[in-house]
Amino acid sequence: MKFLLDGVxxxxxxxxxxxxxxxxxxxxxxxxxxLVVLVTILYFAYAGQxxxxxxxxxxxxxxxxxxxxxxxxxxTAALYVKFGVSPWIGLFPALAISGAxxxxxxxxxxxxxxxxxxxxxxxxxxxxxxxIGFDHFTWVGGAGGFFLPxxxxxxxxxFNLRGSQRMFYYILLAMTVxxxxxxxxxxxxxxxxxxxxxxxxxxxxxxxGINIFRYKMYAxxxxxxxxxxxxxxxxxxxNNLFPEQVFHISRSIEIILGPIIGGIGTLFGPIVxxxxxxxxxxxxxxxxxxxxxxxxxxxxxxxxxxxxxVVMFLPDGVWPPLKKKLxxxxxxxxxxx
Amino acid sequence: xxxxxxxxxxxxxxxxxxxRVSLEVGQGELVAIVGANGAGKSSLIRTIAGIxxxxxxxxxxxxGDITGKPSYVxxxxxxxxxxxxxxxxPTLTVQENLEMGALLPRAREKLSSEMERVYSLFPRLAERRxxxxxxxxxxxxQMLAIGRCLMGQPELIMFDEPSLGLAPALVQELFxxxxxxxxxxxxxxxxxxxxxxxxKLANRGYVIENGRIVLSGSGEKLLHDDGVRxxxxxxxx
Numbered sequence: 352m353k354f355l356l357d358g359v360x361x362x363x364x365x366x367x368x369x370x371x372x373x374x375x376x377x378x379x380x381x382x383x384x385x386l387v388v389l390v391t392i393l394y395f396a397y398a399g400q401x402x403x404x405x406x407x408x409x410x411x412x413x414x415x416x417x418x419x420x421x422x423x424x425x426x427t428a429a430l431y432v433k434f435g436v437s438p439w440i441g442l443f444p445a446l447a448i449s450g451a452x453x454x455x456x457x458x459x460x461x462x463x464x465x466x467x468x469x470x471x472x473x474x475x476x477x478x479x480x481x482x483i484g485f486d487h488f489t490w491v492g493g494a495g496g497f498f499l500p501x502x503x504x505x506x507x508x509x510f511n512l513r514g515s516q517r518m519f520y521y522i523l524l525a526m527t528v529x530x531x532x533x534x535x536x537x538x539x540x541x542x543x544x545x546x547x548x549x550x551x552x553x554x555x556x557x558x559x560g561i562n563i564f565r566y567k568m569y570a571x572x573x574x575x576x577x578x579x580x581x582x583x584x585x586x587x588x589x590n591n592l593f594p595e596q597v598f599h600i601s602r603s604i605e606i607i608l609g610p611i612i613g614g615i616g617t618l619f620g621p622i623v624x625x626x627x628x629x630x631x632x633x634x635x636x637x638x639x640x641x642x643x644x645x646x647x648x649x650x651x652x653x654x655x656x657x658x659x660x661v662v663m664f665l666p667d668g669v670w671p672p673l674k675k676k677l678x679x680x681x682x683x684x685x686x687x688x
Numbered sequence: 689x690x691x692x693x694x695x696x697x698x699x700x701x702x703x704x705x706x707x708r709v710s711l712e713v714g715q716g717e718l719v720a721i722v723g724a725n726g727a728g729k730s731s732l733i734r735t736i737a738g739i740x741x742x743x744x745x746x747x748x749x750x751x752g753d754i755t756g757k758p759s760y761v762x763x764x765x766x767x768x769x770x771x772x773x774x775x776x777x778p779t780l781t782v783q784e785n786l787e788m789g790a791l792l793p794r795a796r797e798k799l800s801s802e803m804e805r806v807y808s809l810f811p812r813l814a815e816r817r818x819x820x821x822x823x824x825x826x827x828x829x830q831m832l833a834i835g836r837c838l839m840g841q842p843e844l845i846m847f848d849e850p851s852l853g854l855a856p857a858l859v860q861e862l863f864x865x866x867x868x869x870x871x872x873x874x875x876x877x878x879x880x881x882x883x884x885x886x887x888k889l890a891n892r893g894y895v896i897e898n899g900r901i902v903l904s905g906s907g908e909k910l911l912h913d914d915g916v917r918x919x920x921x922x923x924x925x
Contacts, residue, residue: 541791548777548788555775557739560763560792560840 355532363679374524378517386516390588392629393523394581399609399621400530401578406607407616408534408543409570410550411457412467415474417602418481419575422449423582424592428499429491431511431587438512442583446576452477453575457568466553475600482598491592499590512587519588526584527622530577534618546570550616578606608654612661614668623670628657689748690715690844690875691736696745698728698735698899705731707899708745713844718867718876720890720907722883722920728899729879730772733848736877737769738762749844764792768842772849774829776836778822782813785821785832789839798841806835809868827858834865838874845869846877851885863889883920887911895920 356364378386398420405411426448427441456477460470486494507514512522537543545566548556556563586592596602613624632650639649665672691713698706706728713719723729734740736747738759747755754762763769777785786806790799807814810831816824821832830850837845847866851859863885870876880886887893887907895903895916903910910916 551777552775554771557759558769558771560760562760
C-alpha cells in the first residue's frame, strides 16, 4: 500500500478516508431514490475518469465515448441473453473489442496526423456509425431496443449481475475506486509523464524522442476498454438498451461534463464534477417537483449553465481551487490533483 | 563524418521541399545552414530528426543509415533537436522540464550529473529551478530548450531558428551559448535566418534556396561571397 500513499499529504488522506467511509456506509442510510442518485454519480465519476485518461492525461479530445459504453453494454448483454454467458466472462470480449475499436480510431487518426478538433470529429463519427448500425442490427433488437430479463430477485445473483441496487452500488464503487487508483499510478508512471509531455506540446515531446504515436495509442485503447466496463455496468443496471440513447452524442457529452467541471487532467476532477453535476441536477429536480413546476429539459439548461459558470470563472475546473482551499498542498499532488 | 546526407528529396504532397540536398558535418564541427524563409531549412532539420520522411536519398549518422527512421529512434542514437519556437512545457517547472529531457534510455542514468552540468552552463536556470517555465522570458525559455536538449546527451545537436523572436541583445548571448556548447565537444548543426551572425560563428556553411544547396564553404568565405552579401546581407552593388 505504501507506494500508493507516497507523497500524499496527511490532511488529504484523512479527507479521502472520510469521503470513502461515507460512500461505503451511504447505502445503510440512503433510501432507494438516493441510492439511484448515488449510482448515477458514481457511474459518471467512473466514465469521466476513463475519458480523462485520453483527454486529461494524453490531450486527445474524444466526443464519442458513448461508443465504448454502448459496445461494452451490447456485447455483454447479448452474450448473457443469447448464450447465458456471465457478464464477468462476457466483459473480456467486450473490453477487447472496445479496445480494438479504440485502436482502429486511434490508428486512423494518429497515423495520418488527424489531431485536435478533427480527431474529436472522427470520434463523433464512429459513435454515430455505431448508433445507426445498431439501429439496424436486428439480432440485438435494432431500434426497438434490447432488453435483459428482469425478475423479482429475492437474492443477489452476483455471478450474473442480477440483484438489488445495493449490490450494483458496491460493484460500481469498487470500479470507481479501482480506476482511481489505476489513474493515480498511471500518472506517476513513465507513460503518465510521456502523456503529459504529449498533452503540453506534441512537438517538444517528439523532439525529446518520445514515440508519440505509440503512447497516444496506449491512452486511447486503455480509455476505450475501461469505458466499456462502464458500459457493462450500464447494461445490467438499466436492463434496457436503445441505440438512440446509448450511442447518442448527448451521452458522450454527459460523460465529459463531469471532468470538465471538476478539472480536466486531475484525479479528483471527474469525481467532484460528477457529484456537483448530478447532485445539483437531482436537487433541482426535487425542488421543481415540490414547487409543482414541470419544465422539460431543465436539467440540460442547468448543465449548460454550470458549464458556462465554470468556463468563465474557474477555467481549470472546480477541483484545483477547491484543493487549495482545503489546504492540500500542490507540491505533493500537483500534476494529478 | 558524423552526419552524411546524400541527395535528399522531400515532398509535402506534390510540393518539393528538398531537392537533392547533400551535405556533411564533421565530428566537432559547427555547421550553419542559411537561407530565406521557406527555403527548406526547417524541412531539412525535421527530416534528419525523423519527423518527416524523405522520398529519396540517404542520411547516415556515425556511419549508420537512419533514413526514414522515426524520431524516437533517431533521438536515442544521439541526435538532439532544439525545435523551432522554443517548445518547452510551460506548466512544468524548469527542473521538471530538464528531467523530461532525460527520458531517453541513453540519458536516464546520468540524469543528476547532467543536470548539474546544464545548471553550470546556464546559471540563470539554476536560479529559477522551481519556477514554471511558461513564466520566464523568451531568452530564458530558449536556454531551457537548449538545456533540456543537452539532458538527452546528444552527440549532434540541431538548432532550428533559435534566434527567432529574441531581442538583438539576447541573440548575441544565444550565439555565445551555441559556441560554448560546441566548444564543450558537441557537433552543432545550426539553421538560421540570421545569416551574418551564424556564418561568423560557423566553421562551415551551406546556403539553401528553394530546397537546393546553392553554395557551400567556410563561414568566412560565404560571408565574403558577393551573391550571399547581396541576397542576404543587404550589401553589395
